Amino acid sequence: MYAAPFSYHRAASLQEAVKLLQELGEDARLIAGGQSLIPLMKMRMARPTALIDINFVSELGDIRTPKGELHIGALVRHADLEHSAAGATIPLLHDCAAGIADVQVRNQGTIGGSLAEADPSGDWGTALLALDTSVICFGPGGQRTVPLEDFIKDAYTTVLAHDEIVTALHVKLPLKGSGGAHLAFKRCAPVYPTASASVQVMIEDGNMCKDARIILGCVGLTAIRAKEAEAALRGKTLEEKNIRTAADAARAAADPQSDMRGSADYKRILVGTLVKRAIGIAARRARGESVEAGHEYAGR
C-alpha cells in the first residue's frame, strides 16, 4: 500500500501553487486534507507525479461572516465546521460536518477538497446546494466566482481548470424563518452514505412553506436538485400529505445505481424517506426550535 513515486512541493501562496500547477503539468495534483487523494494513491488508482501541498497557504482556513454572507476558507476542516459558531447558527452545516466519516477524517479532510473531489456521495456537494453557495476560485487570470450548481459538472468532475484552486465558499446566510437539515443513512461510521438528503425550507404563519430547496445525494452522478419535490411544498402547508407528495417526487427524481451500499430500488425508497424526515426537522428548525439531528446508522 505505497503510492507510486511522486515529487512533493509545498506552496507558500496561492500564486506559487498556481505556478507549480502550471510547471508540473497535468499529472500534478493539489493536496489538502488528503482524505480522498491519499487512499486512492495508496491503492495506485491515482498516480499523480507531483503533489502540491496547499496546507501552508495562509488565510485558507478562515470562517468569517462579512455582511450577510458566510465565508468558509477552502482549508476549513470538517471538524472546524462541526465545532464552529456558523454550524450552531446554520444547523444544516453542523449536521453535514458532524456526520462525515470519523474523527480522524473530520480532523483532516477539508471542505474545499471535498467539493473539488466531486464524489457523487460527498456530503458537502449535497448540503451546500440547499443553501445559496458560490465557489471562489483562483487561477492565473485571478479570481472568479462560480455558483455551486454550476461548479460540479459530473461525477468527479468540476469546472476547475488544471491550474485553478478553490480558495473559499460563500454561503448566503439563511433568512429568518428559514431552517434546514442534512440527513443521511450510513451503514457504519467511516463510509460514505447510502443516500442523503438536504432540505432548506422557509416558513410563514407557522406552517405555510414559502420556499423550499431539496437536494438528493448519492443517488446520481452528482447531487440532484429535486425541483418537483420543492414545487410540491412551495406555497403549501407542511402537512403530511404534501410532505409525502414531495418525498414521492424526490424518489422519482433520483437516479441511483446498485452497489454494495444497496440496490437502486432500495436507494430510491430510502432517499424519499430521508427527504421526508429532513423536511420535518427543517420545518421545526425554521420555527425556531432547536433540534438535534444526526445520521441514521445500520442497527441504531
Add this chain to the structure above:
Amino acid sequence: MDRAETQMAGKSVAKGKRKKAVRGASRGWSTNGAQAAPAKWVGQPIRRKEENRLVSGKGIFVDDEKMPGMLHIKFVRSSYAHARITRVDVSKAEKFPGVVCTLTGAEIKKQVQPFIEIGPGGAQKIADYPMAVDKVVFQGEPVAAVVAETRLAAEDAAEFVEVDYEPLPPVVTAEDALKDDSVLHSAMGTNRNWHGVFEYGNVEKAMKQAAHVVHIGRLHFHRFSSTPLECNVILVNWDPRSGDIEYHCNNTFPSFASQFLAPALGVRIDQIHMKSFDIGGGFGIKITSYPYMAVCALASRKAGGRAVKWAETRIEHMQASAHGNERTFLDTRVALDKNGVILAIDSKHVDDCGAFPRYEPLGCVIWAQVLPATYRVKNIRIDMHQVVTNKCPVGPNRGYSRMQHLWFMERVIDICGQTLGISADDMRLRNYIRKNEMPYKTPNGCVYDSGDYANMLALAKNLVGWDEWKNKQAAARKDGRWIGLGIGSTLDSGTNNFGQARIINPDAPFSGQSKVGIVKLDIYGEVVVSMGSVPQGQGHETAAAQVVADALGITPELVNVRPGFDTAHNAYTGHTGTYASQFAVTGLTAIHGAAMKLRGELSRLAAWKLQAKEKHLEFGVGAQGPEVRVKGTQKAINYWALANLVNVNNAGMPESLWDVTLNCRHVFHANFQIPDVKRKYGNLTLTYAAQVHAAVLEVDRETFQPKILAYACVDDCGKAVNPRIVEGQVHGAAAHGIGAALLENCAYDSDGNLLAATFSDYTPITAMNMPELLYGHLESPSPFTLNGAKGMGEGGAAPVHTICAALQDALYPSGVIIDDSHNTGDSLFRSLQKAESGGYAGMVRVEHQRASR
C-alpha cells in the same frame, strides 16, 4: 428496566462471589508483615497485566520488528477467480532497481511438497501449493512474488510482473459446486471434498409418530470474517548455515503451522522457530497463514539467507487470507409432538470451504460437538457435504463450524414455533436440556458438562424487559409498526478432542488435546511463567498470574508471565495454539500443574533448609518477599534464598534434592478417547459455555433498517477466572455477531469477484452501530475442570441467531421468512417485496398428523 437496574442485576452475581472470596481471606492467611489479600485470586476481576503496555504504545507487534539486512516481499495476485495461467514473466521486475529476486508458482512447485491434506480419498489428490502453479482458483491467489530491498521497490517492481490468464467458468455457490460442471481441482475430479451422514436415533420412526412435521426450504449462513486490527505479518529468516527457519509471526496456532510447513519445506520441526509477542487480534483467521509462511521462507532462502518481511494489507487480508465458513441448509424436516417438543430433525447441509480445504474438512465434524444445540432432541440425521468453490479459502473463524449449525437449530426452533403458534421463549423452555439432566449425553456421545439454559433465558428476558416489550409490541403492531423480539441460545464448546478428525478421515494421525505450562523460579528468585498459548488480546498473562498466585500463595504482581509465544520456551506440544475456547481449561490447568510442581520442590527444599517437616510449612509473602515459612514461627526462607540454593550455592545439598530444578513443566491432557468412527460417536469436546441473548428491534417501515431497541447478553462459562476479562470477551463477541448479522458480508458476484475487498464495502461494525449491551452472568461450574472453569470467548455467534429471531418475529405477520444469517435494510426491503408477491409460499410447510400424539 433501566440501565442502572440491569447493570445491578448483571453485577449481583459477581458481587456475591467477591464477598465470598473476601470472607475466605481471613481463614487462609497468617499475616507476617504482608498486606491483606484475597484467599483466592482466581475469580477476582483484577485489571489486566498487559493493559498498560498496550495502551501506552509499548506493545511489540511483528511489524515493529526488524532484522539486519531485512528484505520485503510483495505478492502478485490473480484478479480472476478461476483461470488457467498461460504465462508468467518476471524478467522486467527482476531488473527493477532494488529487486533481489522473484518467485513464481512453477518455481515453487519444484522446491516444495504440496501441503498435507486432512481429507480422505479424492481430497488427498488436491495439490495445494502456497502459490498458484498452472491455474488460479480464487481472486487474490498469489501467482508470483517480488523480493526487494525496500517495500516500495517491491511494490513498484511487482507492477512489471506480466501474467496472462485464460479464464475458466467460476464456481461461486455451493449448489453450483455440487453440479461439478466446472471442477476446481481436476485430480479430485469433483468439487465435493467431503461427504458423510450423521445419523442418530430413529428419525423415520419419529417422523411417523409426530403430531406435526414441518418442512423448511433453503436456509443460508453467509460468509464473514473477523477483520483483526492487525493483519497477517511474517518476518522470517532461513539461515543457510544451520538450515533453521526463524519466524516472528502472528500465526495463532504455531504447532499446526509447523506440522504443515516442515514436510512441505523439507525441514525437521525442531528447525522451525516461531515467536510472537503481542498480536492484534486473531479470532482463528490467522491459523491458516502457513502458505504465506512457506513462500516467505523460500524467498529468504533464495535471497541467500536474508530476512524477509511481509505485512499484509487490508485488501490482501480481505481477498486472500481467510473467511469464515458459509453453509447452506436444504430439505429440512422437523418432527414435533403436539406440545411443540422436537422429536426429530432431518436435513442436508452443504458447507463451502472456498478454494482449498485448509484446516478443512475439520469443519464437517466440529459442528457435531453441538449436534442437538441446547435442546433435548434425540433423533437427528444430518447429511453433511463440503464443497470447494472459487472463493477465498476459509479458516476457523470465531464460533467455527458450531455457529453455523447453532444458527440452523435456532432457525428451526423459531420457524417451528411460529408455524405452530408457540412463542419463542416457550418453544425454548419446552425443548431445552434441563439443569438436572447435566452432565447431559448428546445422541452422538458428547457430554455437556453443566448449564442452566432456562435460568439464563429468564435472566436475559428480565434484563431486556421481555414482558413489557411484548405488550408494547402488541400495541405497536396495531399502529403498523414492525417490532420484533428474539432469543438466541447458543453454545461455545471448548477444549476440543482432535480425535474427532478420525470421523473425517480414519487415518488422521492426531487425537486428544494437550497444552504445556512452565513455571520456574529464576536464579534471583523471580517467578517466571512461560505459556503454551498464543495470546491475541484475551488477557492470558493476567489469568495465568492469578492461577500461579493462588498456587504459591503470592500476588499476581509477583508473577512474571512472558508475553507471547516462543518455541524457545519449549512450552509446546503438537496442539499448541490459541483456538477453540480453551485457555481457561487447558492453558491454565497446565500452568497450575507446573506451579504445583514448583510448590512441591520449594517445599522439599525449604523443609531441608529450615529443618522442618513439609506439613508444617506454609507459603506466603513476608517482609523479604515471597517465602516459605514454618507455621507459627519466625523461621522462613524467601524465594531468592531458595533459588540460590539450587542454582548458585549448591555445595552440600543432599543428593535426595538433586532432582529439584525449580524449572517445572507440566503438560495438561484432557481425558479423551478416540471416537467410534463408524457411528460417528464419542466425546468431541470437554466444556460447554453457553450464551443466551435477547433482543428487541424495530424494522423501520420507511427505511427498512433494523434498529436494535434493547439488547441483553447472558453468559455462563462456569467459574469465571477473571470476570472482567469474561465480560470484555462477551462484549467483543456480541459486537462481532451484531456486525455479522447486519453489516459484514464477504459477498461475491457471479464471476467470483469479492465485492467487499475494502472496509468501505465490508463495513465492519463501529461504535455508531452498537446498542447498549445489558450484561448478565451465571456460573455453572464445570465438573470436569480445574476450578470449574470453561473456555469461552467465541460467543457462539449469539447475536446472529438473536437478530434473525427478532427480525423473524417482526416480519412474520408480513409473510417474511428470515432464511439468511445476514440482513440489511436493503435485503429486508426485498424480502418484504418477495413476501408480497408470494415468494415465500412453500418455503415452510406443515403436515399435521395424528394430533393425539
